[in-house]
Amino acid sequence: MEPALIGMRLASSAIGPMLKKLLVSDGPGAGLPGPSGAIRLSSLVSFRGEKRTLTEKDVRKLAKTLVERSSGGNGEPPFPADETEAVTDALARTLLALGDLDMDDAQAVRLGHRDLARRLRTAAPAPDGLSTDSGLYLESLTEWACLHILEFFTQRSTFVARSLVEQTRGQAELLAKMDEVIRRTPRGDSRDADFERRYLEHLAKKHGRLTIYGIDLHHSPDRWPLDLAYLSLEATGSGETPVPDETGPLREQSLRADLALSRHDKVLLRGLAGSGKTTLVQWLTVSAATEGGVATGARANAVATGARANAVATGARANAVAAGARANAVAAGARTDAVAAGARTDGMAYLRGRIPFVLPLRALTRHGERLPAPDRFLPAAGCPLTPPEGWVDRVLSAGRGLVLVDGIDEIPEVERGRAREWLRSLLDSYEGNRWLVTSRPTAVRDDWLAGDGFTELTLSPMTRTEVATFVRRWHRAAGPEAEPYEQPLLDALRTAEHVAQLATNPLMCGLICALHRDRRGFLPRGRRALYEAALSMLLARRDRERDMGAPSGIALDEAPQIQLVQRLAYWLTLNGRTQLDRSHAESLVREAVPAVQEAAQYPPEKVFTHLLHRSGLLREPTEDTVDFVHRTFQDYLAAKALVDRWDIGVLVGHAADDQWEDVIRMAVGHARPRECAEILEELLKAADAAVNRRAQLRILLLAATALDHATEVSPEVRERVLARTAEVIPPRTPAEARELAGVGRLVLDLLPGPEGLSDEEAQMVVTAATHVASDAAIPYLARFAGPSALQARSQLMWGWSRFDTEQYAEEIIARLDPDELYYTVTDDEQAAALVRLGLRPETLDIRAGVTERGFACLGPLLPALRGLRLLGDHDGHPTLHALAALRLPRMEDLMLEVGPDGPPFRLIAAAFPHLRGLSLLLYTDADAPWDVTSLAPLRELEELFVTAGNVELTGVEHLPPDITIIA
Structure with a gap:
């Protein structure tokens, strides 16, 4: 009605x-x-x-x-x-x-x-x-x-x-905001705003589509709208938590990777090949372009009313108010449009008004040239638009830039120091901007940019839930013909360990989905077999199954194509590059064609064109450059070329080079038994000759990881590698623990049990095991679930999200000693599992992934709570409103993540009358002073901890006289 x-x-x-x-x-x-x-x-x-x-x-x-x-x-x-x-x-x-x-x-x-x-x-x-x-x-x-x-x-x-x-x-505030807008738009030049609109539209189109590998079979397009294909992943940081806690340095902090820049102005993000670093750069770019259109419209209106703003300076305040009101109305309308058009960018409003500059280092330095000054950002990145003179400088000087430096690891190691100095000069010249630098995990040392104020985060492997989400989206994008294969693949990911081990990042998930459909529900075993099947699918079967015949006039089988493209991969890897000039690529193929019998019957230039356009492995980022569709294919083919040439000295000589890690592992997979043993023996010798422990650890772990790729290796060599790896176990730091986890499930056979370990050693080995992307780690971790130190139990709790929810809950969570332990709940499944197990924890740590349904599940646990943390990327206020109705009688400690407007002190005081400790977390500066007068009824409050930039607390005199305030 x-x-x-x-x-x-x-x-x-x-x-x-x-x-x-x-x-x-x-x-x-x-x-x-x-x-x-x-x-x-x-x-x-x-x-x-x-x-x-x-x-x-x-x-x-x-x-x-x-x-x-x-x-x-x-x-x-x-x-x-x-x-x-x-x-x-x-x-x-x-x-x-x-x-x-x-x-x-x-x-x-x-x-x-x-x-x-x-x-x-x-x-x-x-x-x-x-x-x-x-x-x-x-x-x-x-x-x-x-x-x-x-x-x-x-x-x-x-x-x-x-x-x-x-x-x-409101009118006074509007005048102040208008003055600030006009200050940020020098000389009232409308050309800047007009160009920004064109530039943002260009970025949205250029970066708004994502390649999903393998989906281009059977008349399906190979690129999809980014907002449909993008999957938000988690990033973790290993620094100490900024919250006082009796456990000392607590577990890693986790947040959505695309919201990292909402908390930190400068981020160095590490991730393995295929983990989604470049896709994240695309997502941030498109999100900023979408949100940026709002602010650009408002600035254009401010420029158009520049004459009215001048009237303010001459005393015509009333006119300025009217003009400001009109500008505000325009901005409000633009915001409404942006919400309608960009609702997909959930949580990305912090990028509003930011102008993105995408700087892929592999493209900027392919000829060894100097890294560009700001006025060369656009042409160096391949943008065809010509900005007004000095525009980039004005954007960065006003602190409106979003600078995305992609791929520190994709330039030679000798050039990375020069890249850091270039970055530092930009940081010294321009304040207030947001900066993201991406890299493979071991390309640069841990503190490489720490002195410049960068927060270091690492992209986490995809959880089982994220993998399932990716699989569903992939099949939805692939169309009705892929629908019958969706559920069987989801079942295989749960039951087939060799499949689940490979599905750890978006690239591998995409390949698995494509191969599963292409092979009518059957998948190869192992990483090498997976790549071989993928190459077969791309090189030999794609055009045939699309009934395309020989569109380039050339018909080549799979083997000769691999022989030719691996020449390009070999050159790129040997020279520390991921991109080369088209003319050079063509010359490499021209030199190789006469030796490849099946290809020798065709003109070399036609063979190159065929490889470029029909192989599915190569692409043209610009008209004059060539690279592989993904670095992983380059590494695989380079490893094959090195083994074919038997350049073992080249392989081992680069054992400490992060760009060669995957190449060496795959080379062991390609090698025959005698060759495999020789490579591993040489790696052990290289570890002995390493100049420091970090280098030694890296090479030993590389040998252990490579061992898992070997098809056949002598027991003696295997034992020597395992014995040497045992020398670095147990790990001594969280960083070493995570490096060990990179070995995979093999490390579980090397990690010691809880007997005889110190509390710190137990925490480190548990950290390593919880980072092993396999449910095979659960039985090992279960050995620590009994009586153990709080640090180890906290790490066990934090590791829950990386494993199957039900199995981990029954074998580990149900057996944890609850003394002083915060039970962390990151999603609705975990909330339901806690209740189903009959647990009644007195302290909960509730993260942003818990929805209203999850809170409903937790309802029976809430009245007995003594401690509560509401952390993550969500706004905790709606949750507090729901909790306020319960008037939780036993609540003594509350930790709350708040926005710049500050916490709802009145609501906190009403909801938790017996609160003794209150911690408020804000990761940027507060917009205004916080008045704590409303906390006066909390006469039992003993400690108030605030981390909020330079926040000012007022009304402190109304709080209990013996309270401890840390701000």
Whole structure:
């Protein structure tokens, strides 16, 4: 039933006074007393506060009258008659929730009656068992009631007076914002804003599509919209948590990788080949381009009204206010459009107004040239647009840039120091921008950019949930013909260990999906077999199965094509490059063609064109350059070429070079038994000759990892490699632990059990095992689930998200000693598992992945909580509202991540009356001082810890005199 129809049945003249009973009347004035000047709804309702005139029973009678009168009359009843009592009870609870909303009358009016009704329905307990008709009727009746309630608010004298005061304040703030916008747009030049719109549109088109490898079979396109294909991954950092905790250095911090720059201005992001680093750069670019269009529109309007801004300087303030109001309206309209057009960029609003500069180092230095100055950013990155003179300098000087430096590892090691100096000169010249640098994990040392203020994060391997999500998206993108293969592959990922071991990053997941469909549900075993099958699919079967014949006039089998393209891979790897000039690539193929019998019958230039356009392995980033579609294929083919040439000295000579790690592993996989043994023996000798422990550890781990790729190797050589690897176990630092985990499940046979380990050693070996991407780690970790140190138990808890939820919960979580342990819950499955196991933890650490459904599962655990952490990328305030209704009696410690506007102190004080410790985390500077006066009722509060940049606390004198404040 629509609200309009309800209004026809309910005469406003009769029902209006009835609803007005819900509210109290105040005297004249602006209603400014109080710390914030706001009049909260809880003080305006007549069933709460000092002016209480209605009881809860009265409100229920009022609801009954509303239901009876609005559902009466002729025509079909709006809902089943036997649900009248349930509908009445639900409406009463909804109206009573009016007193629980943490807002004032002005805020309610700004919301509008529909949004206010939604807030009421959210705050009220959800009705159970109502039919669809009853639910729709209740929604409509609530909206109609809210329409009258807002009308009453606007008629209050205090509302009108305070609205005028707020309007005056708003105009002053608007003038200040306009002045800042004009300051950031020198000389009122509209050319900058016009160019920015064109530039952002160019970036959105250039980076807005993503290649999904292998999906280009059977008439399917090989590139898909980024917002459909992108999968947000987690990134972890190994620094100490900024929160005081009795456990000392706590576990790694985790956050969504695409939100890392919302917390940190400068980030060095590490990730393995295929882990999604470049895709993340694309996502940030497109998100900034989408959000940036909003701010660009506002700036263009500000420039257009530059003359009015000049009037401010000459004293014409009124005109400036009017002009500012118009600009604000334009900006508000632009924001609305952006929300409609860019809702897909969930959580990416922090990029609003940022101008991205994508700087792929592999392309910028392919000729060994100097890295570009800002005025050369666009042409160096291949952008065809010509900006106004000095535009890049103005953007960076204003702190509006998003500088994305992709691929430190893709330039030769000797050039990386020069790249760091180039980056430092930019940092010294331009403040306030956001900076992201990507690299393979071991390309640069841990503190390579630490002195420049960079936070180091590492992309995590995909969890089983993320892999399942990727598989579903892949099959949805591939079309109806792929649908029958989706569920069998999901089943294989759960039951076939060799498949699950490979599905750790987007590239490998894409290949597995493509091969599974291409082979009608059968997959090769092992990484080498997977790549061989992928090459066969791309080189020999793709055109044939698409019935394309020989579109280039050349028909080559798989083997000769591999012989030719591996020449390119060999040259690139040997020279530390991932890209080469087209002319050079063509000359390499021309030299090789006469020796390849099947290809020798064709002109070399046609063979090269065929490889470039039909192999599926090569691409042209620009008109004059060539590279492989992914670095992994280059490494695989380079390893094959090195083994064919038997350049073992070249292999071992690069054992400490991070760019060669995958090449060496794959070379061991390509090698015959005698050759394999020789490579491994030479690696052990190289480890002995290493100049430091870090280099030695890297080479030993490389040997152990390579051992797992070998098809056949003598037992003696295997034992020597394993014995040498045991020398670096147990690991001594978290970084060493993660490096050991890179060996894979093999390391589980080397890690010691809990017996005889110190607390620190136990924590390190558990850290290593929880990073092994295999459920085979669960039985090993279960040995630590009994009595153990808090640090080890905390790491076991944190590792839950990397494994099968149910198995890990039953074998480890259920057996953990709960003493002082925070039970971390990162998603709804874990929340349900905690309850299903019958656990009753007194401390919970709830992360952003827990939805309303997850909180509903945790409901039975909440009343007994003594400690609670609400951390992650979500806004914890809605959660606090839900918890406030419970009035948790035992809650003593609360840790909350907040936004720049500050925490809801009043709500915290009301929800947790016996709080003893409060920690507030904010990873950027606060927008305004925080008034803690509302915490005065917490007389048991002993410690207030605040990490929020340079936040200023006011009202501290109202807190208990013996409280400890750390800010």
